[in-house]
Amino acid sequence: xxxxxxxxxxxxxVLSTVLLAGCSNGNEAASTMNVTVKVASAxxxxxxxxxxxxxxxNPSETVNIVPKMMGKIAAVSVDVGTPVKPGQVLFKLxxxxxxxxxxxxxxxxxxxAAGVQTAQASRESGxxxxxxxxxxxxxxxxxxxxxxxQAQNGINQAQSAVNQTNTALKQAQIxxxxxxxVIKQTAEALKTAQSTLTRTQSLLSNGLATQAALEQAQAAVxxxxxxxxxxxxxxxxxxxxxxxxxxxxxxxxxxxxTARESYSNATSGYANANDGYSNAQRQLAVSQSxxxxxxxxxxxxxxxxxxxxxxxxxxxxxxxxxxNGIVVTKNIEVGEMTPSGAASLVISDIDTVHIIIYVPAGxxxxxxxxxxxxxxxxxxxxxxxGQVTRIDPQSTNGNGYPVEIAVxxxxxxxxxxxxxxxxxxxxxxxxxxxIPTKAVVQDGKHAYVYIAVKGKAIRKQVTIGxxxxxxxxxxxxLKAGDQVIENNQALLDSNTTxxxxxxx
Numbered sequence: 017x018x019x020x021x022x023x024x025x026x027x028x029x030v031l032s033t034v035l036l037a038g039c040s041n042g043n044e045a046a047s048t049m050n051v052t053v054k055v056a057s058a059x060x061x062x063x064x065x066x067x068x069x070x071x072x073x074n075p076s077e078t079v080n081i082v083p084k085m086m087g088k089i090a091a092v093s094v095d096v097g098t099p100v101k102p103g104q105v106l107f108k109l110x111x112x113x114x115x116x117x118x119x120x121x122x123x124x125x126x127x128x129a130a131g132v133q134t135a136q137a138s139r140e141s142g143x144x145x146x147x148x149x150x151x152x153x154x155x156x157x158x159x160x161x162x163x164x165x166q167a168q169n170g171i172n173q174a175q176s177a178v179n180q181t182n183t184a185l186k187q188a189q190i191x192x193x194x195x196x197x198v199i200k201q202t203a204e205a206l207k208t209a210q211s212t213l214t215r216t217q218s219l220l221s222n223g224l225a226t227q228a229a230l231e232q233a234q235a236a237v238x239x240x241x242x243x244x245x246x247x248x249x250x251x252x253x254x255x256x257x258x259x260x261x262x263x264x265x266x267x268x269x270x271x272x273x274t275a276r277e278s279y280s281n282a283t284s285g286y287a288n289a290n291d292g293y294s295n296a297q298r299q300l301a302v303s304q305s306x307x308x309x310x311x312x313x314x315x316x317x318x319x320x321x322x323x324x325x326x327x328x329x330x331x332x333x334x335x336x337x338x339x340n341g342i343v344v345t346k347n348i349e350v351g352e353m354t355p356s357g358a359a360s361l362v363i364s365d366i367d368t369v370h371i372i373i374y375v376p377a378g379x380x381x382x383x384x385x386x387x388x389x390x391x392x393x394x395x396x397x398x399x400x401x402g403q404v405t406r407i408d409p410q411s412t413n414g415n416g417y418p419v420e421i422a423v424x425x426x427x428x429x430x431x432x433x434x435x436x437x438x439x440x441x442x443x444x445x446x447x448x449x450x451i452p453t454k455a456v457v458q459d460g461k462h463a464y465v466y467i468a469v470k471g472k473a474i475r476k477q478v479t480i481g482x483x484x485x486x487x488x489x490x491x492x493x494l495k496a497g498d499q500v501i502e503n504n505q506a507l508l509d510s511n512t513t514x515x516x517x518x519x520x
Contacts, residue, residue: 049507049512049513050513050514050515051473051504051507051508051512051513051514051515052504052514052515052516052517053466053468053473053501053502053503053504053508053514053515053516053517054501054502054503054516054517055468055499055500055501055502055516056397056451056452056455056499056500056502057397057399057497057498057499057500058449058450058451058490058494058495058496058497058498058499058500059399059400059449059450059496060447060448060449060450060496061390061399061400061401061447061448061449061450062388062390062401062441062445062446062447062448062450062489063390063439063441063445063450063482063484063487063488063489064389064390064438064439064440064441064445064484065439065440065441065442065445065484066439066440067379067439067440068437068438068439068485069373069374069375069437069438069439070373070435070436070437070438071371071372071373071421071435071436071438072371072372072432072433072434072435072436073369073370073371073393073430073431073432073433073434073435073436074369074370074371074372074432075341075344075364075365075366075369075370075432076365076366076367076368076369076370076422077339077341077364077365078344078362078363078364078365079338079339079341079362079363079364079365080359080361080362081106081335081337081338081359081360081361081362081363082359082360083109083332083335083354083360084332085109085329085332085333086353086354086356087109087110087111087333087353087354088109088110088351088352088353088354089107089108089109089110089348089349089350089351089352089353089354090107090108090109090110090111090350091107091108091350092106092107092346092348092349092350093105093106093107093108094106094107094343094346094361095343095346096343096344096345096346097342097343098342098343099340099341099342099428100337100340100341100342100343100363101337101340102336102337102338102339102340103336103337104336104337105334105335105336106335106336106337106343106360106361107335107348107360107361108333108334108335109332109333109334109335109354110333111330111333114326114329114330114333115330117326117329117330118323118326118327118329118330120326121319121322121323121325121326122323124319124322124323125316125319125320125322125323127319128312128315128316128318128319128320129316131312131315131316132309132312132313132316134312135308135309135311135312136309138308139303139304139305139306139308139309142302142303143300143303143304145303146296146299146300146302146303146304147300149296149299149300150293150296150297150300152296153289153292153293153295153296154293154296156289156292156293157286157289157290157292157293159289160282160285160286160288160289160290161286161289163282163285163286164279164282164283164285164286166278166282167275167278167279167281167282167283168279170274170275170278170279171272171275171276171278171279173275174268174271174272174274174275174276175272175275177268177271177272178265178268178269178271178272180268181261181264181265181267181268182265182268184261184264184265185258185261185262185264185265187257187261188254188257188258188260188261188262189258189261191253191254191257191258192251192254192255192257192258194254195247195250195251195253195254195255196251198247198250198251199244199247199248199251201247202240202243202244202246202247203244203247205240205243205244206237206240206241206243206244208240209233209236209237209239209240209241210237210240212233212236212237213230213233213234213236213237215233216229216230216232216233217230217233335360337363338363339363339365340365340367341363341364341365341366341367342363342364342366342428343361343362343363344362344363344364344432345359345361345362346360346361347359347360347361348360348361364432366425366428366430366431366432367424367425367426368422368423368424368425369422369423369425369430369432370405370420370421370422370423371391371402371420371421371423371436371438372418372419372420372421373418373419373421373438374412374415374416374417374418374419375416375417375419376416376417377411377416377417380407380416380417380419382440383404383407383419383440384404384407385404385405385406385407386403386404387403387404387440387441388401388402388403388440388441389401389402389403389404389421389438389439389440389441390402390438390439390440390441391421391423391436391437391438392436392437392438392439392487393429393430393434393435393436393437394435394437395431395434395435396429396430396431396434397429398429398430399450399487400423400424400430401423401441402421402422402423402424402438403421403422404419404420404421405420405421405422406418406419406420407419407420421438446481446482446489446491448481448489448490448491449489449490449491449494449495449496449498450487450488450489450490451465451487451488451490451494451500451502452486452487452488452500452502453483453485453486453487453488454486454502454503455488455500455501455502455505456478456480456483456488457505462477463477463478463479463480464476464477464478464493465478465490465493465494465500465501466500466501466505466508467494467498467499467500467501468499468500468501468514468516469499471513471514471515472510472511472512472513472514473501473508473509473510473511473512473513473514474510474511475508475509475510476493476494476498477493478490478492478493478494479491479492479493501514
């Protein structure tokens with residue numbers, strides 16, 4: 017809705033208030049009367065010019081409060097109309113199960129932390145044990161290598177013994193052969209000596225030989241017999257030596273076989289020792305691995321994450337306001353379940369309010385984002401300055417182009433749904449105190465107003481800057497917040513007792 021602006025000149029003011037100025041100085045009745053009056057607050061600002069547009073006050077933001085989880089309402093700390101601030105508790109859900117879940121999650125963290133410590137201790141113990149195994153297996157390799165060397169020496173010694181006994185066997189065999197030859201020789205010598213003795217005895221009996229020849233033949237037989245007997249004994253000794261040499265060869269060969277078997281065992285032992293050393297090194301590498309610790313740490317992180325989740329869920333049971341505003345809708349009560357598919361609460365932010373006006377096509381090109389406008393809301397007696405924040409590029413249903421205006425509302429006097437008159441302020445507009453035009457009284461060349469002070473009407477001379485319709489800009493004589501009387505001035509004089517009207 018648009019209201020045509022009209023200008024009131026100083027001359028018109030004189031004509032309209034001449035009767036009011038006709039009161040005599042002797043109007044004693046006015047000073048003794050109790051007059052009921054309406055007042056308006058003198059407010060700092062600039063007067064808007066041109067067309068006056070009407071819009072509705074709307075919150076700058078409306079937030080639907082929907083809890084992140086379903087549950088039964090345990091407490092509600094706000095009601096419709098309650099102003100709220102960011103972080104203020106709105107309502108709480110029952111949280112016994114959530115607290116128990118948090119305790120369980122925290123217990124799991126403790127268990128996981130103990131698991132990390134156990135894994136770390138196990139790794140340290142495993143490293144110590146594996147290092148000991150490496151040292152032991154390395155010592156085994158050295159011992160096995162020494163055993164191979166010893167076994168090789170044993171083979172060498174056994175082979176030398178075999179060689180020596182074989183040599184001795186050959187010598188014994190030669191001794192036996194030599195003894196056989198000596199026996200043959202001594203047996204022939206004995207036979208020859210015996211034959212010579214027999215011949216000599218025959219010759220002696222025939223007187224052909226001497227007794228000395230006989231004795232010589234007998235001595236030769238005795239000597240040959242002794243040589244033969246010695247040869248027999250020497251053969252027996254040689255055969256004994258041969259048997260001994262043969263036994264020694266057998267023993268030496270057994271010793272060589274034993275030495276070779278020991279060498280084979282030492283070689284196998286060395287291979288086994290090397291395998292053990294390799295296994296010990298692999299075990300050391302395994303024990304040095306941090307995989308077990310990392311797995312335990314991962315479990316701890318997961319357990320801590322579960323604690324965070326459980327704590328978040330517990331925190332979600334307390335629903336807080338995300339912004340400044342006022343509760344405009346309440347769909348919950350204690351003991352009820354949170355509503356499904358609907359907001360539990362609706363909060364409107366009215367620290368800054370928005371007013372939408374519709375500007376016709378002929379005027380929209382003169383409107384710019386950031387333009388200052390004057391807002392007049394009679395329902396709350398608010399006169400304020402706002403700014404254009406948005407201009408829609410498309411007309412709405414032939415009503416004009418929507419223009420959004422933002423107005424600060426820190427004191428909360430502007431309520432959603434109130435009607436506001438909006439007029440644009442030119443860049444040349446003067447700053448001053450704005451009061452209702454009907455509050456101004458002309459007395460000749462001077463203008464004055466009555467202000468309400470402690471139940472009395474006090475007359476104040478003022479300086480008028482400009483007048484635009486129902487509003488007048490005062491540049492002197494008043495201060496911001498003065499309560500100017502806007503009716504029944506004809507009944508007033510300085511110090512007239514007044515009563516403020518309770519009607520708007």
